[in-house]
Amino acid sequence: MTPGSNLPLPAARVAVDVAAPVRLDVSGLLLTDQGKVRSDDDFIFYNQPTGPGVTHRPGGQGAPDAIVVDTSAIPAGIEKVVVTASPDAAGQTFQGIEPTATVRDADSGAVLAAFTPPRLGSETALVVVEIYRRNGVWKVRAVGQGYANGLAGIATDFGVSVDEPAPAAPAPQAPPAPPAAPPAAPSRARAGSAPTAPAAPPAPPAPAPQAAPAAPAAPAAPGKINLDKGRVNLRKNETVSLVKGGRPLLSQVRMGLGWEPAYRGKDIDLDASVIAYGPNRNMLDACYFGRLSILGGAIQHSGDNLTGEGAGDDETITVDLGRIPAEATGLVFTVNSFTGQKFTEVAKAYCRLIDAGSGEELVRFDLTSAESKTGVMMAKLIRQFSGEWEMTAMGDFVKARTVRDMVRPAGQAL
Template sequence: MTTVLAQGGNAPLGSARVVVEVAAPERLDVSGLLLTAAGKVRSDADFVFFNAPQGPGVTHRPAAGGGPDAIAVDTAAVPGEITRIVVTASLDDRRATFAGTEPTATVRDADTGRELFTFTPPRLSRETALVVVEVYRRGAEWKVRAVGQGYANGLAGIATDFGVAVEDAAPADTTADAATGSSPAAPPVPAAPPAPAAPPTAPPRPSAAPQGPATPPPMPSGSPAVGKITLDKGRVNLVKGGSVSLEKAGRPFLASVRMGLGWEPAGRGRNIDLDASVIAFDAQRAKIDTAWFMKLSVFNGAIAHSGDNLTGKGGGDDEAITVHLGGLPPEVCGLVFVVNSFSGQKFTDIKNAYCRLVDAATEEELVRFDLAQSEPHTGVAMCKLVRQFSGEWVMTALGEYVDAKTARSMVKPAAAML
């Protein structure tokens, strides 16, 4: 017989191996975090999700065959210092909220498939991510608790709250109002922050070239100064190390651009999950911010990421990053666009990788760089945009491989490429 849990309710787990399924009318990303008695992960390896599906005693199971995303827990294999596993859900559409799409968690016996518990949180509103349930240790016994704690800042907010080193995530006190159970094990829920300013759809084109910073950014190697390549003659195909000025008829040509990045699996039937990001630097090559799949908007929307592509399949760009050049803070002097394999797949497993610069207003492709060679590394810096002292932007094709699984690990090598 299935037990229906109310928010804050708990019960003995009754099975050593369980699967926690989370389903909703909209597509979800489900994750699990292994926490110590301090309420924190031991390291980022205790964050189990679609890009890192294996943890000690905890496994992410992607949606398949009509079944939802799930987290499997083998309590006998969970390390002794781990006291609880929290199961989270975030919406695949990171612009949406859980209002009207409350998820239902179903806990099943992993060996028999028998339904043990279900839980649906009370009506939600502006939450974009939830701690749905937790499987926790009480002495020698394992139990399950219905939590239903909402966060207004997505999966990054949850991950940060529990100690995952999320790149430039918002502070962990930006949870939404949804109440947790009364148990002391459940984390407190601070007041929700004010809604962030809406990102600009396209900042107005400045009447003159934007004023450069007091200290000019470093001129990239190969950046044209005399006889430079511009957009006057139309689309430009770059080779590694080649540069093009985003000018036409001697004047800044673009207000908003989109960097499209794409790739294909090298082998049949294999999914390739790569993550595109852009790292913003100041004139001294110090990182200012990063836009990536867990932080889709920076600088009040002046840079906007399209979201994560989990397979690399399909036509067109796999991921895209839009940059409203006129909306960038004046201290932003360099942007480096990188692609990483968080799961450790090498770039020898992909083919036809490219980046292309598109006029965001007209959809016209302006610049293209096809990565000619693959190397057995987990990261690549595809290209950079550098603002010159005059306000002119120059794009340079990089194609430099690095052993780095995350954008965070790309910061130092990317800075050196400016």
């Protein structure tokens, strides 16, 4: 299999083993249609080996760990099971030790599919494959998504609680406490079930008359931008997660693109387009004035505006995020000048993302500068492996008068 490819499963019970030149820890997560676990019980690994329809099977004598999935026993609310792997040695990356996932009939042992993720480097954990349900049929998809922050990064992305106790700051002027025994460091610690060191006997409280107040805690690192606080104004290269109230936006959104002439009396004929890509940056299709509907109607164009005249959006592209097929993982929104006018002749170019149902503006990105070129990549929408979509403001200018000319630079920008 290649990244992004999928196959129907001819067997109800399948085993996915992941082998590499080094010892790997293999895990499985049961995910809902929101791309999240229901609770930490849906994280299946060596220390929590069973879940509804999913079992961790330890390797031994050279055999790799495996995740066994009984699709007939998967709960109705679970849409997919992702199989992950990470090197057993702490901090080791996958560079030079690319793993191979083999999907087998769990009863007969017959090989159904195999996948080796390509081009690995600093990744310390991988989503290797996923077993998913589509229109009542169970399939396997090759993924190969890497994480540089280990299995904890995967776990938190999919909603698993990762408890890592923070060291407490010593109280000012307090007598030093006796040193605590260092926590045990088992070779196979896991996110979501981190082993806890035995508690040291409590020291008697030290009297602290006139003790100085504790120093204020450092501010928490800012989280990923989302839409909980309303409209977001993006600057170039900033990203917003299309999540509101903790739930991905699966309704229709509309990308509006607008511009005005920089000089009065001169019409500007620009064309807005969106290019859909697969996981290997391979173009799937493009939606523009000459092709107003793609991906089975999931993306639709409003039609060509020949002048850019008037306030408001000049061209819009409606995207039904919930209907985007699984093989489409990236969308790049572009604007081109077919007649050869440069963007130095354009004023007030912008793009904005709108809730197509309510008309509410969600995200806006205004170009603050222009270059003497004929094309610009305005923004991209990227589907995360958790199922969420993220929008990144781009504002990158290229020499491209048609959407065809944009395919290569837009793919490189994903």
